Amino acid sequence: xxxxxxxxLIAGALFSLLASVGILRMPDxxxxxxxxxxxxxxxxxxxxxxAGVHSHDFRTGFVAVLIFIFFLLTAPxxxxxxxxxxxxxxxxxxxxxVMDDLSTHKKKHPxxxxx
Amino acid sequence: MSLQEIDPLPFAFSxxxxxxxxxxxxxxxxxxxxxxxxxxxxxxxxLTTLGVSMIAVYVMMFEKYAELDIAMVVGLVAxxxxxxxxxxxxxxxxxx
Numbered sequence: 001x002x003x004x005x006x007x008x009l010i011a012g013a014l015f016s017l018l019a020s021v022g023i024l025r026m027p028d029x030x031x032x033x034x035x036x037x038x039x040x041x042x043x044x045x046x047x048x049x050x051a052g053v054h055s056h057d058f059r060t061g062f063v064a065v066l067i068f069i070f071f072l073l074t075a076p077x078x079x080x081x082x083x084x085x086x087x088x089x090x091x092x093x094x095x096x097x098v099m100d101d102l103s104t105h106k107k108k109h110p111x112x113x114x115x
Numbered sequence: 116m117s118l119q120e121i122d123p124l125p126f127a128f129s130x131x132x133x134x135x136x137x138x139x140x141x142x143x144x145x146x147x148x149x150x151x152x153x154x155x156x157x158x159x160x161x162l163t164t165l166g167v168s169m170i171a172v173y174v175m176m177f178e179k180y181a182e183l184d185i186a187m188v189v190g191l192v193a194x195x196x197x198x199x200x201x202x203x204x205x206x207x208x209x210x211x
Contacts, residue, residue, distance in 0.1 A: 010131060012168065013130060013134035013138075019138065020142050023157065032157055037160075044168045051180075066187070067167070071167075074190075074194040082153055084201070
């Protein structure tokens with residue numbers, strides 16, 4: 001059990017380090033968000049499951065899995081909202097980006113909620 | 116000396132705490148430097164995620180399992196903060 005917990009801890013810490021290096025080195029806000037959301041969620045999930053494995057306790061494991069599921073549900077929502085806000089406030093894309101499907105809607109957004 | 120007699124956990128605790136600290140510093144550099152407000156919001160999101168990870172490692176280190184609830188509350192508040200910042204950034208378009 002100790003070996004499983006230690007391996008999950010180290011894997012989670014390395015995933016978190018990957019997310020941080022990504023947020024520092026990526027050229028563009030959307031690339032940064034791509035790195036941060038997925039890798040960060042994976043890192044925190046590994047560490048939480050390690051905490052659940054380490055405590056031989058049903059309640060702690062349940063809470064840890066609950067927090068992990070909560071992160072899995074909320075991280076895409078938060079990333080989507082930041083990306084939407086960034087795109088419509090005019091944050092520039094990277095020079096080498098290949099696709100921009102919303103470029104025709106840049107001025108006036110059809111799903112716009114305000115008047 | 117077999118594999119059962121070695122305890123890898125103290126090394127794993129120290130290693131993960133140090134690596135998470137380095138990650139916090141790197142994320143904080145982006146929080147300070149970010150060209151736009153949205154970069155800062157993304158960096159803030161990453162910092163709170165790392166904070167939840169550090170709380171989980173602390174819980175394992177000192178075996179205070181009841182304090183895992185703090186991690187849940189921090190995650191909830193971080194999500195609400197991120198969503199609120201994104202919402203008002205989009206509302207205030209053109210004024211920032």
